[in-house]
Amino acid sequence: MAPITIATLLYDGVNALDVAGPLEAFAAACTGNNTPGYTIDTWSLGALDVRTESGLLLRAHRRAPERPAADLLLVPGGSGVRDPRTLKALGDWLRRHHAAFVRIASVCTGAYAVAESGLADGRTLTTHWAHANDLARRYPAVRVQSDALCTQDGPLYSSGGVTAGIDLALSIIEKDLGVRTAAATARELVVFLRRTGTQAQFSEPLRLQAMNDDGLQEVCLWATNHPDADLSVEALATRANMSPRQFARRFRSAMGITPGRFVVTLRLDRARTALAGGRVSIKRVASGAGFQSVDGFRRAFERELGVSPSEYQQRFANRRPR
Template identity: 35%
Template sequence: MQRRILIVVFPGFQLLDMAGPADVFGTADLIVPDGGYAVEVAAPGGGAVSAGNGVTVVAGALGEAAGTVDTLLVAGGLTVPEHVEDRELIADIVRLAAGARRVASVCNGAFLLAEAGLLDHRRVTTHWLSAGELGSRYADVEVDPDPLYIEDGDVWTSAGVLSGVDLALALVARDHGHPLARNVARGLVVYLHRPGGQSQFSTPMRAMTPRSEPLRELQAYIDANPGADLSVPALAARAGMSERHFSRVFTEQTGLSPGRYVERSRADTARRLLEVTGLPLAAVARESGLGTQETLYRVFRRHWRISPGDHRRRFHAKERREP
């Protein structure tokens, strides 16, 4: 029997919040037609609904949606603040969630789930730009702005926009196993089925670009040379500054201390090596500048909440070995 996926949209929704997961489930259904998915889109009032980018989709009437729903998935969009006040929309989400096996949101669609009371006393995520507001508006919701997606019981929430694809792949993996999820990812030419604990931010995204050209060059040097001496004294000398002045200026212009930036840059290098090479963990630790396997493990758990070995086994090494 197919699993019924009902995606909730509204005027001004983010098109990728709907289309990304819909294509993941649709592709899975092509591969496993007897145990796949049936995707439906519903909106208040139904009919033609315009996304925030002007593209129009035809949706069923949310108020008329009935029957068993396997997964209720709520999209996000710039107009979410308006729709949080739509009592009929929230009531329909509550009604459908009550009979669904699981509930999920993409991006700031989490606000609609929170307004429906479905996120109370749960750990959730959303787009990093909206995380602070979600936490302050809904005091009973524990908001973590870093992960790509979070599973808390039968409720799944994801970060911004394309992380909805990661969320949908995780749901497929939960239903049918990681091999099918990897095949779906391959079919959609998605580079990596990423673990939910992976951060929304790569090192360049986490740090601001320095105003000073010498510091921009130094930032690029750090990212390109993880195995070099990247201590504060060495970096300060390379920048032609005293250690104290360098630390202050670097932190001011990037938003991260030199030590923290270096660790995150090396952690990103280690992650890439795990994803695209077969190097032993000890070699990954050396090549990334982290030194030892113990440091690699500790840093990887801190940044992505998964061990280096699990990351490689679950998400990329198998994918590269398969024909």
């Protein structure tokens, strides 16, 4: 099978990780006999040399051709895409040339360029959680899925903030080249856990990093390290020296979710990590993550992630390359 062609648009103010993360994943994806699964081209709408948000200089392979063609067009994000002139140039270019690509994928705030082109009208996009409300306000015809890690709506793919572009690339690799190639690519990149597209951009540990309530943060950190303990509202409230009602109200204000939802999610985070680490039994995973029964664990896992624990383990467990 001939390698799948990928083109990436570069511009001043692009985020370097939005470019390098997905491209490194695609470059590492090889089929039988170590044959590359993809060929990569980088295009600029202006000068070949572009300066990233961090000041790193990148050089495009060439200027965007007059008659572009590729199987996949990647539109990375960055502060530059929100510059009115850059945004208009990207949007106009996409509007004129979108038919030359089988698929178009945006990374992080690259979704602004896709939305500007009008291609996402009536379709779903995601972007970095901090920009989702602004994207929805500016482009009301676009359905913005604010907390999704990755989305696909027809030929349009999109991912959340920065490193989620790697998750998007791995999901595309799985569709194109199969689960085994995607898993081998993840191992090559030393990606500890390949997340599913329906997973939220925030895991519970990341929510804790953003919390500014020291009293609650201490309790939540303890809960994260003891998922198999009694994590009822009453038990957590006692540890926080609050009444259950006060704790629940203050927790929701600080975290944006209920204590019960927090506990289920952190336990599933722990379970996903255990499942990805090797062939441990489902019963042991459920117990270690704090679930009272295997059946309850399976139901919660399938409801949140859309796959069974055994299927997740089969897909994502770290195995030695064959």
